[in-house]
Amino acid sequence: MRAGAPVRHEEVDAVEGRGPSLADVAALAGVSTQTVSRVSMGLDNVRPVTRDKVLAAMAQLGYAPNTAARALRYGSFRTIGVIAHRLARTGESRTVEAVVEAARREGYTVTLIDVESPSSDVVSAAATRLSHQAIDGLVIIRAETATPDTLALPPRLPVVVSDSRFVGHHPAVGADQTDGARSATQHLLDLGHRTVHHVAGPADSIPAQLRAEAWRDALVAAGSPVPELVEGDWTAASGYDAGRRLAADPEVTAVFCANDEMAAGVLRALHEAGRAVPGDVSVVGFDDVLLAGYLWPPLTTVAQDFDEIGTRLVARLLQQVRSGEIEDDGDAEDLHEVVPVSLLVRQSTAPPPA
Amino acid sequence: MRAGAPVRHEEVDAVEGRGPSLADVAALAGVSTQTVSRVSMGLDNVRPVTRDKVLAAMAQLGYAPNTAARALRYGSFRTIGVIAHRLARTGESRTVEAVVEAARREGYTVTLIDVESPSSDVVSAAATRLSHQAIDGLVIIRAETATPDTLALPPRLPVVVSDSRFVGHHPAVGADQTDGARSATQHLLDLGHRTVHHVAGPADSIPAQLRAEAWRDALVAAGSPVPELVEGDWTAASGYDAGRRLAADPEVTAVFCANDEMAAGVLRALHEAGRAVPGDVSVVGFDDVLLAGYLWPPLTTVAQDFDEIGTRLVARLLQQVRSGEIEDDGDAEDLHEVVPVSLLVRQSTAPPPA
C-alpha cells in the first residue's frame, strides 16, 4: 500500500525552524510579495531601485526560497533519486559522482539511497521510500539481481537503469561489457597465451554474466580451450581466494578478472606464490578504479567511461521527466545505450613464459 | 547573492504529470479530503467502513501523497544535505555511505552535492543550493580548505562537519588524526628505524596538517632527526612522484604516507627503483581503503572507523534538528567528537636492513 505508511512528524513539527518567507522580505522592503518573488526569480521587470531594496532585505534576513512551496506550485522538485548498491565499492561511487555532476549541470540535485543488497524487494522498498520523498525521476545503479517482473516501482515515475537487465522495460545506459571483456581476452590471446582463465563476478549479476560470456566467446572464436571459470563476489578477498587456486596451477599464464578489485586479490595471491607478473602470469582487470595504475605491477584493465554513463543516464532521465512520458515500452534497441570502453594496457600483461 | 539565481520551469510546468490528489480520492469515495488525509496518515479515528471505501478509491486512482505539499505544511522534508569533496576518492565515499545508512535508520534521506574544490566559496554555494527548507540539516565532509570566517552558511541551518577546522563554530566529528599519525610513526620507530619520512597531504588541509604535526612530534619525542616532509595532493600520482624522490635516497628506510592512495604511489615507485618493501623500505598509509590489504605488499595502515563517524555525524545533526537549537557556540570541547583509530599492521613494515 503506497499511501498507508504513517509519517511521524511531531518532533520536527515542534521545532518550526522556519526561515524568513517572501512575506517577511516584502514587509521589510516595503513592497509586495510578488515583487520579491520577481526579484528572487531574476526577472527584469523591476526597477533597479526597488530591486536593490529587496536585495538588501533578503540579505538582512538571510532569505532563501522555500523549495517545498516552489515544488508544490510547479509539481516538480528538481531533484532526482539515485539508488546505489554498496556505494563505497568499485565503480559505484564513480558513477554516482558523475550522475551528481550531470544533474547539477541541469539544475537538479540528487537524493541518494544506498542499499546493502541489489535484490528486488530491497530495491523496491528503496524506490518507494524515495518516491515518498521529493523526486522527479529515479536512477537505479546496478540492480544486478533484481528482475523487471519482481521490481515494483511507483507508477508515473520516470526511471533509468545503469545495467541491461531492464532492456525492454526501462531505458538503460551501460558500458559495453561485451566489447570490454572480448578485447581484454583478445589482448591476452594476441600476446601469445594459449588460453585465458577468468575470475568472474557473482553468477546472478548481469554484468558478470555478460563479461563471462564475451570471454568464452572470444576463446571459442580463437579456437582456444575454455577453462572452467572461477566465481568471485567482486571483492578483493574473493579475488585473492581465486588467485590462490590459479597460482597453484602452473598451466595458468593469463587471467582476466571481471573487476579490478578481484584483480588486486589475484595479484596478491600470485606474488605470495612467487609467480611473477607479468613474467609468469598476465592479469587484466575491469573498471579502471583509481588505484588500478598504482597496483604492482600497474594493472592493465578495461576503462569504463563513468562520466559519460552518468551524463547519459541523467540526460535520458530528464528527457522523460520533461516530456512527461515514461518509456516503459517500445523498441528495445532504443532503450539501451551502450557506452564504449577502452582497454588500458599497463604493465601487468606480457607474452607467456617461453 | 543567495536568492537571485533564476530558475526556469517552463518545460516542467508544461508537463504537469500530477497524480491524483486527496480531493480526487475524496470525490470518488464520497467523503471529505480530511477523512482521506486521516486514512492516508494511518490515524485510527475513522470507521472501518469509511476507511475501506477510501482505501479502495486510493487503490483505484493510484494515489500517493504529495511530498511537496506535506513538506510545505510541516516545514520539513525529512532530508539532510551532504556536501562531499570528490566523492570517488579516499574515505569520502565510505563516510558518505555511513551517513546515508545512519540517516536511513532515522527515517531521513540524504541529498548529495559533490564539490570539485573544498574552498569556501564553492562550499558556500553548495550549501546555499541545498539550503533552507529543502533540507533539515547539513553535513559537510572535509571542507578542508574552507575557514569558518569565509564560509557563508544559511542562518538557522543545523550543521555538522567531519573535520576539525570548525571546532568552536560547528559541532565536528572526526577520526583521531593525531593518535593515528603518532602511532604509525611510533610503530616504525619501534621497529628500529632511525627516522621516518613523511609524504604529507596538501598544506592547506587540516587533516594533513594534524597528521604531519603528530609525525613531527613523535620523531622529536623519540629524539629522531626530522627529515623534510614531501608534500602530495592525496592522489596516487602525487605519491608516486614523492616516492621516486624518496627511492633515490638510500638513507630512506621508513615512509609514513598521509593516505593510502599516496602510499600506493610510493609503493609503485619503490618497486620500480628496485627497493624491496619491507626489506629495504617500510611504508605505512592512512585510511584503510578497500584495496589497502591487497596492495603489494599488503599495506600497514591506520584504519578510520567510517561507520562510527557517519553514525555520530548524523546523531549529532539530528540532535540539533530536533531540539531546534544550533550549536554554533558554547564549549569547544563539547563540539568536537574524536573517534579512535587503529593501526592495522600488515606486511609493508619491517625492521630496517641490517
Next chain:
DNA sequence: TGGCGTCGTGTTGACGTAAACATGGTGACC
C-alpha cells in the same frame, strides 16, 4: 487633449495537505 500601449507594482487565487475548529449524531448516566 483624448485614447492607448507600456511599464512597474499590487491583489487574488491555486497548488495539496493537515491542524484547528465546527457539527451532528449516538450512547451513558443520573
Next chain:
DNA sequence: GGTCACCATGTTTACGTCAACACGACGCCA
C-alpha cells in the same frame, strides 16, 4: 428524559510561492 461526553466526519484556514489579472502612472501619437 435531559444533559453531557465522545466519536466520526466536515469546514476553514494556513503553509510559501508564483501565474494571472488588475491598476495606476506615464508617454506617445493622432
